[in-house]
Amino acid sequence: MESKNNKDIATKEELKYKDALLAYSNATLGISMVIAVLIGVLIGYGLEKLFGYAWLFWLGVIWGICAAILNVYKAYKRQKKELDELSKNPKYTYQNKQNWEEDEE
Numbered sequence: 001m002e003s004k005n006n007k008d009i010a011t012k013e014e015l016k017y018k019d020a021l022l023a024y025s026n027a028t029l030g031i032s033m034v035i036a037v038l039i040g041v042l043i044g045y046g047l048e049k050l051f052g053y054a055w056l057f058w059l060g061v062i063w064g065i066c067a068a069i070l071n072v073y074k075a076y077k078r079q080k081k082e083l084d085e086l087s088k089n090p091k092y093t094y095q096n097k098q099n100w101e102e103d104e105e
Contacts, residue, residue, distance in 0.1 A: 029075050033068040040064015 044060015047053075086092055 025075075025078075029071065032071045036067035036071060037061070037064040040067060 040060045040063040041057075042060070043063065044057040047056035047060060
């Protein structure tokens, strides 16, 4: 009996930390976008100073923007996976399919 209570407590603690980690992960999306673009700009600036070609700066900017877009895509895929898992939970499914078009009339 005691081990079952310990497992329940451990499971609740894991869920609490998992939720906090997911919230933190989603909150840092904007920060990661800015950091990705800044890193791209710094790489482009460094390449321009190293080789002397002005277009290398813009190549770095484009790399940074592509990295930011990739971060958004990864966050989207992660969120979609979580929502798909949540939609399979019977707690959140509806018994009757509602026709939303009827409500609009």
